[in-house]
Amino acid sequence: MTTDSTRDVRTDFPSGPLSGLRILDLGTFLAGPWALGILADQGAEVIKVEVPGTGDIVRYFGSERNGIGGLFHSINRGKKSIAVNVKDPRGLEIVRALARDCDVLLHNYRPGVAERLGLAYADIEKINPQIVYLHVTGFGEIGPYSHKRAYDAIIQAFSGYSMSMLNEQDEPANSYHIVADKVTALTASQAICTALLARERGAGGQEVRLSMADSCLQFLWVDAQGTVGFLEPGAIEKTMPMQRGLTPMKFKNGWAHVQPVSDAEFASYCRTFGIEIAEDPRLNSIAGRNQHPEEVQKVLDRIETMATEMNIDQAIAALEAGDVPCAKAQNMAELADHPQAKVMQSFVESNHPIAGRMREPRSAARFTGTPNISPRSSAELGRDTDEILEGLGMGDQVEALRADNVIQ
The missing domain is CATH 3.40.50.10540 (Crotonobetainyl-coa:carnitine coa-transferase; domain 1)
Structure with missing residues (x-):
């Protein structure tokens, strides 16, 4: 590739966008x-x-x-x-x-x-x-x-x-x-x-x-700075939603990550496991959940207990139907055979x-x-x-x- 900055711009790239370098x-x-x-x-x-x-x-x-x-x-x-x-x-x-x-x-x-x-x-x-x-x-x-x-x-x-x-x-x-x-x-x-x-x-x-x-x-x-970036007093520490301590959920025959962040996602997540929170102000908004972490933990404990008796593929299907962010924990061999990876030609x-x-x-x-x-x-x-x-x-x-x- 010539290094003359005034050269004509190439329009043919037979071997990728950086061909010629x-x-x-x-x-x-x-x-x-x-x-x-x-x-x-x-x-x-x-x-x-x-x-x-x-x-x-x-x-x-x-x-x-x-x-x-x-x-x-x-x-x-x-x-x-x-x-x-x-x-x-x-x-x-x-x-x-x-x-x-x-x-x-x-x-x-x-x-x-x-x-x-x-x-x-x-x-x-x-x-x-x-x-x-x-x-x-x-x-x-x-x-x-x-x-x-x-x-x-x-x-x-x-x-x-x-x-x-x-x-x-x-x-x-x-x-x-x-x-x-x-x-x-x-x-x-x-x-x-x-x-x-x-x-x-x-x-x-x-x-x-x-x-x-x-x-x-x-x-x-970006997400680990805490309050270190604020040089004036009065900064408030807030943990990123469901990041620290986030571990895969155990199902009867596998593991998955489930990460409901928005109010709608959390409500749908609970509903998938038969728990209705729509009328509970402690749980139906992120503000309420932040103020009542102990109530949130009780719900999460109930869900995790139920999950251990559920088939993971059926649970993932139900969560996906409710538009809850989730994914089955896979190894490299399983990922290579996944329909999404095949459609994307990821491998x-x-x-x-x-x-x-x-x-x-x-x-x-x-x-x-x-x-x-x-x-x-x-x-x-x-x-x-x-x-x-x-x-x-x-x-x-x-x-x-x-x-x-x-x-x-």
Whole structure:
């Protein structure tokens, strides 16, 4: 993709809305690489640079088949893989040559590492002033925690996420999932596209700095801020309706979440279980329920007791008929077979050359004018090294570079 801000606007997008973009991925694990995996799903050409021998450590996490990890595949599907030792001057020159012709470069080195390698923004800007350069850190590039190691659970604790998950004993807890990394990845993908749009409007290239801590803070603050955001006295603490302590309801043969919020929903919820509250001012309005929580709890206890004797599918059908927000708790296999997921084509099947047939979610956003391409396979380590070097005019050096363990 040319970086001339005055170029004609493209009207053909044969391979997704981001076709023509070229991105260099120097990231590891999830926060950086999944951001670019999202963009690869949308048509961008993403070249993933990995360490010869081991590659990205995330290759070895999670479920796998024939040596292909499901986690790695989901993060890196559709990317090319080149294995290069960037600590060798010849390897560094390969990466710099790639950066010279890319629209975006992303890395999540700790502060100071890119500078020591010669891959800092100041270095890359000299050879490609139009590049969008994204640096993902744990806590930020400055400050007392800037060099502190950061993993998902650490960021959850630091950002307030763990304390926002207090259980009934007021003990903090972390999400079972790598939420800090994933929130950062989503924020990064949005930031990249914003910087590209700014470049398109004549702003030129720029460095974008993003920390996992800031990403999680922004994500969490909206509904977890409490009264902290009000700096003047007199703020009143109000719990978000039915959030803290909200747990699935047990039925005779399964579990479901039921979340009536409005007055009409709560009345219909009670009516489904044979309880009429229309004439009870303590229960028929949110104001009344806020003033009489003990009466609300009595009703909820009655409903939960009745639910244990009910068939979950019949109960869900009755709740849906009354327009009560509800959903059966499902595992991934059940979700893939659900009629709604099938109608939406939420899952697609592909053939991985090593792992075999695979099922995975399609890209969540659906573009009507520039459709995404179907998910492509993740690459085995160094699969595209030779092809990429050929494209750089270095095909005659491949044998020597491999013999010296500069590439794989």
